[in-house]
Amino acid sequence: MCQCKCEEPKSNEALELEKVFAKYEGKKGALIPVLQAAQDIYGYLPAEVLKEISARLRIPVSKIYGVVTFYAQFHLNPRGRNIIRVCLGTACHVRGGAKIVEAVTKAVGIKDGETTEDLRYTFESVACLGACGLAPVMMVNDDTHGRLTPDKVAPLLEQYK
Amino acid sequence: MQLYRAHVLVCGGTGCVSSGSKKIQEAIVDELAKQNLDKEIKVVETGCHGFCEMGPIVIVYPEGTFYCQVQVDDIAEIVSEHLVKGRIVQRLLFKAPLTEEQVPSYKDIAFYRKQHRVALRNCGHIDPEHIQEYIARDGYEGLAKALTTMTPQQVIEEMKKSGLRGRGGGGFPTGLKWEFASKSPGPKKYIICNADEGDPGAFMDRSVLEGDPHSVLEGMLIGAYAIGADEGYIYVRAEYPLAIKRLKVAIAQAEELGLLGDNILGTGFSCRLHIKEGAGAFVCGEETALMASIEGSRGMPNPRPPFPAVKGLWEKPSNINNVETYANVPVIFLHGAEKFASMGTENSKGTKVFALTGKLRNTGLAEVPMGISLREIIFDIGGGIMEDKKFKAVQIGGPSGGCIPEEHLDTPVDYDSLIALGAMMGSGGLVVMDETSCMVDVARFFLNFTQKESCGKCTPCREGTKRMLEILQKICDGNGVPEDITTLETLGAVIKNTALCGLGQTAPNPVLATLRYFRHEYEAHINDKKCPAGVCTALLEYKIVAENCKGCGACARVCPVGAITGEKKEPHEIDTSKCIKCGSCIEKCKFNAIVKG
Numbered sequence: 001m002c003q004c005k006c007e008e009p010k011s012n013e014a015l016e017l018e019k020v021f022a023k024y025e026g027k028k029g030a031l032i033p034v035l036q037a038a039q040d041i042y043g044y045l046p047a048e049v050l051k052e053i054s055a056r057l058r059i060p061v062s063k064i065y066g067v068v069t070f071y072a073q074f075h076l077n078p079r080g081r082n083i084i085r086v087c088l089g090t091a092c093h094v095r096g097g098a099k100i101v102e103a104v105t106k107a108v109g110i111k112d113g114e115t116t117e118d119l120r121y122t123f124e125s126v127a128c129l130g131a132c133g134l135a136p137v138m139m140v141n142d143d144t145h146g147r148l149t150p151d152k153v154a155p156l157l158e159q160y161k
Numbered sequence: 162m163q164l165y166r167a168h169v170l171v172c173g174g175t176g177c178v179s180s181g182s183k184k185i186q187e188a189i190v191d192e193l194a195k196q197n198l199d200k201e202i203k204v205v206e207t208g209c210h211g212f213c214e215m216g217p218i219v220i221v222y223p224e225g226t227f228y229c230q231v232q233v234d235d236i237a238e239i240v241s242e243h244l245v246k247g248r249i250v251q252r253l254l255f256k257a258p259l260t261e262e263q264v265p266s267y268k269d270i271a272f273y274r275k276q277h278r279v280a281l282r283n284c285g286h287i288d289p290e291h292i293q294e295y296i297a298r299d300g301y302e303g304l305a306k307a308l309t310t311m312t313p314q315q316v317i318e319e320m321k322k323s324g325l326r327g328r329g330g331g332g333f334p335t336g337l338k339w340e341f342a343s344k345s346p347g348p349k350k351y352i353i354c355n356a357d358e359g360d361p362g363a364f365m366d367r368s369v370l371e372g373d374p375h376s377v378l379e380g381m382l383i384g385a386y387a388i389g390a391d392e393g394y395i396y397v398r399a400e401y402p403l404a405i406k407r408l409k410v411a412i413a414q415a416e417e418l419g420l421l422g423d424n425i426l427g428t429g430f431s432c433r434l435h436i437k438e439g440a441g442a443f444v445c446g447e448e449t450a451l452m453a454s455i456e457g458s459r460g461m462p463n464p465r466p467p468f469p470a471v472k473g474l475w476e477k478p479s480n481i482n483n484v485e486t487y488a489n490v491p492v493i494f495l496h497g498a499e500k501f502a503s504m505g506t507e508n509s510k511g512t513k514v515f516a517l518t519g520k521l522r523n524t525g526l527a528e529v530p531m532g533i534s535l536r537e538i539i540f541d542i543g544g545g546i547m548e549d550k551k552f553k554a555v556q557i558g559g560p561s562g563g564c565i566p567e568e569h570l571d572t573p574v575d576y577d578s579l580i581a582l583g584a585m586m587g588s589g590g591l592v593v594m595d596e597t598s599c600m601v602d603v604a605r606f607f608l609n610f611t612q613k614e615s616c617g618k619c620t621p622c623r624e625g626t627k628r629m630l631e632i633l634q635k636i637c638d639g640n641g642v643p644e645d646i647t648t649l650e651t652l653g654a655v656i657k658n659t660a661l662c663g664l665g666q667t668a669p670n671p672v673l674a675t676l677r678y679f680r681h682e683y684e685a686h687i688n689d690k691k692c693p694a695g696v697c698t699a700l701l702e703y704k705i706v707a708e709n710c711k712g713c714g715a716c717a718r719v720c721p722v723g724a725i726t727g728e729k730k731e732p733h734e735i736d737t738s739k740c741i742k743c744g745s746c747i748e749k750c751k752f753n754a755i756v757k758g
Contacts, residue, residue, distance in 0.1 A: 072442060088521070128363075
C-alpha cells in the first residue's frame with residue numbers, strides 16, 4: 001500500500017462486492033447469501049474478504065469462520081476452473097461409484113478434495129446429486145453426466161479446459 | 162389464442178437433460194421450422210416424467226405416444242412419419258421388458274399403470290415456466306376456494322379431515338401442525354418449505370420443484386392463510402440449480418398475476434415468499450437446524466421444546482413442511498378432504514412418491530397409493546432386478562431407514578408398518594439390492610454418510626457414530642471379533658435414545674436393521690472371514706476355475722502386478738500373495754473363468 005492518504009483504486013472484484021453489501025444492507029440473515037455472492041466473485045473466500053464482510057455486517061470474524069467451515073459449499077483456498085463432483089450416494093454406490101472415483105484420480109492425477117496445480121480441476125465426491133436414475137453419475141461444473149463407466153471418464157474430462 | 166393440432170412434450174428434468182434432451186428439443190424445433198410446421202405443432206419443455214432410465218423422453222399429443230431414448234438422428238423421422246403422416250415410429254416405442262411387446266401409449270406402460278399421481282399430477286404434463294398452464298389444470302383454484310369461502314379455522318379442520326401426514330420423513334399430521342402454529346399468539350409468523358432434500362437416493366422434491374413449482378407455492382399460501390403468516394421461505398439445496406431457477410420464475414409470475422404478494426385475489430390476505438439457498442449441510446434438513454441456517458448461523462439443531470410452532474424462525478411462531486407435503490395441499494382443497502382421505506390406509510392417507518433406484522430394471526420416480534405392497538412397487542412398477550439376479554433387500558428411508566428382506570415384501574407400505582419392520586418412510590428413497598450387495602458394506606456406507614454429516618453438537622451422535630463406523634470398518638477389513646455385534650447393538654440403542662435431533666436418533670437404524678435381518682452376513686465376516694456377496698475386498702480371494710479357462714492370456718496381460726501366470730492355451734493361475742484384488746481380470750475374462758470368494 002502506498003504511504004499517501006489517498007484511497008487505493010478498488011479492484012473489479014471489490015466493486016462487485018460493494019454491490020452485494022448494498023443489496024443486503026440491513027437485512028436479517030444476510031451472512032450466508034453474502035458469503036455465497038462473495039465466493040461467486042472471488043472463486044473462494046480469501047481471509048481479507050472475510051475481514052471485510054465482518055466489518056460491514058458487524059459480525060465477528062470468529063463467527064464467520066465458524067459458518068464458513070460448517071458448510072461444505074464454502075472454500076478458504078483457490079479452486080480449479082472446472083469442478084468435478086463424483087456422486088457416491090446410495091444408488092451410485094451400489095452401481096459402482098467408487099470405480100468412477102478411481103478413474104477420475106487416474107485421469108487427472110488428484111485425489112478427492114484436491115485441486116490440480118494448474119488450477120484446471122478440483123475434484124470432490126458428494127453424497128447425492130439427485131440423478132439416481134442414471135447412476136453412476138458425476139457433475140462437471142453444471143453439466144450432469146450419467147450412466148458412466150470408468151473408460152468414459154478420461155475423454156469426458158479432457159473436454160473441460 | 163393460437164391453436165395447435167399437436168403438442169410435442171420434451172422432458173426437461175435433470176435426468177433427461179443429462180441424457181441430452183436439450184439437443185433433442187432444439188432439433189425438433191429446427192425440424193418443424195424446416196418443414197413449415199411450427200405454426201401447427203408446439204414444442205413444450207416439461208418437468209420430469211419419472212422414468213429417467215428411459216430418457217430422453219418425448220411424448221406426442223393428442224395420441225399420448227411415448228417415445229424413449231430418443232436421439233437427435235431420430236427427430237427427422239418422428240416429424241415426417243408421425244407428425245406429417247400420422248404413422249407411429251415403432252422402433253422408438255417402449256418395449257415391455259419380458260414380453261418385448263411394444264407399448265405405444267403412456268398409460269399402458271407397466272411403470273405408469275399402477276401409479277396414482279397426486280403430488281406429481283402436473284409433472285411432465287405442463288411447461289413449469291408458464292403459470293397459465295398450471296392455472297389451466299385447475300391451479301390456484303384450491304387457494305381461491307380457501308381464501309374466499311373458508312376461515313383459517315375451517316382450512317385447518319379440512320386439513321385434519323384429509324389425514325395428510327408430513328412427507329419429509331417424520332409423518333406428523335399436517336393439519337395438527339398447522340393448528341399448533343395458528344394457536345401461537347403473535348402478529349408475525351412464518352411459513353417455511355423444507356426443500357433441502359439431502360437423502361442420498363431421493364429426488365422427488367427436486368422433480369416437483371422442477372416440474373410443478375406452482376403447486377408448492379399454492380400449498381404454502383394455503384398454509385400461510387391458515388396459520389396467519391405473511392412471509393415465508395423456501396430453503397433449497399444449492400445443488401439443485403434448475404429447481405432454484407424455476408422457483409424464481411414461478412414466484413415472479415405469481416406476483417405479477419396477484420396470486421402472491423399484497424392483497425392476494427383482492428381478499429386482503431398478503432404473503433411474500435423468499436428463496437434461501439442452502440450451503441451444503443445434510444443436517445439442515447432437520448427443522449431447527451434449517452431455521453438456524455436461514456438466520457445465517459451454523460446449521461445446528463436446537464432441542465425441542467420449544468417447537469417451531471411456538472418459537473421458530475427469529476423466535477417467531479413458524480410452520481415448516483416439506484415440498485411433497487405442500488404439493489398435496491391444493492388437491493385437498495380442490496376435490497375435498499373426503500376424496501383425498503379415500504386413498505391410502507386407515508392411518509396413512511393419500512399417496513407417496515418413491516424414488517426407485519439401485520439394481521432395478523426401471524429406475525425413476527413412482528407415486529403410489531399408501532398401502533400398496535413393496536413387491537408391487539419393486540416387481541410390477543420397477544420391473545424386477547437387473548440381469549435377472551436374485552433380490553436380496555430393499556433399503557427404504559435413506560440413512561435414517563433400514564433394509565427390508567424378501568420375506569416382508571408383501572407388507573402394505575405405510576408409515577406405521579415400516580417402523581414396525583425397523584425401517585421408516587423417510588423421504589421415500591427405495592434402493593434395491595441384489596445378491597451382489599454386501600449388507601455389512603451397505604451399513605458401513607450409510608454410517609459413513611451420517612458420521613460425516615454429523616454437526617458435532619451432541620456427544621452421542623458425534624462420538625457414537627464414529628465408534629460404530631470404526632467397528633464396521635474393522636469387520637469389513639476382516640479384523641472383527643464376536644463381541645463387536647453386541648457392542649454395535651448397545652451403542653446403537655444408546656445413540657437412538659440420547660441424540661439431540663432426528664439425524665442422530667435415526668443414524669444407527671441401517672446397522673440395527675441389517676443386524677436384525679442379515680446377522681448371518683456379519684457372522685460370516687467375523688467368524689469365517691468371508692464376505693458372502695463378494696464385496697469386501699480384504700476378505701476376497703480370486704481364483705481361476707481351470708475347466709473354464711481357455712488360456713487366452715487376457716487376464717495376465719491386464720493384471721497390474723503380474724500375479725497371473727500360465728502357458729498359452731493352458732489354464733492360468735493367480736498368485737494370491739501378489740494379487741491386489743483390483744478386479745481387472747474378472748472384467749477382461751470372456752469365459753467366466755475367474756471367481757472371487
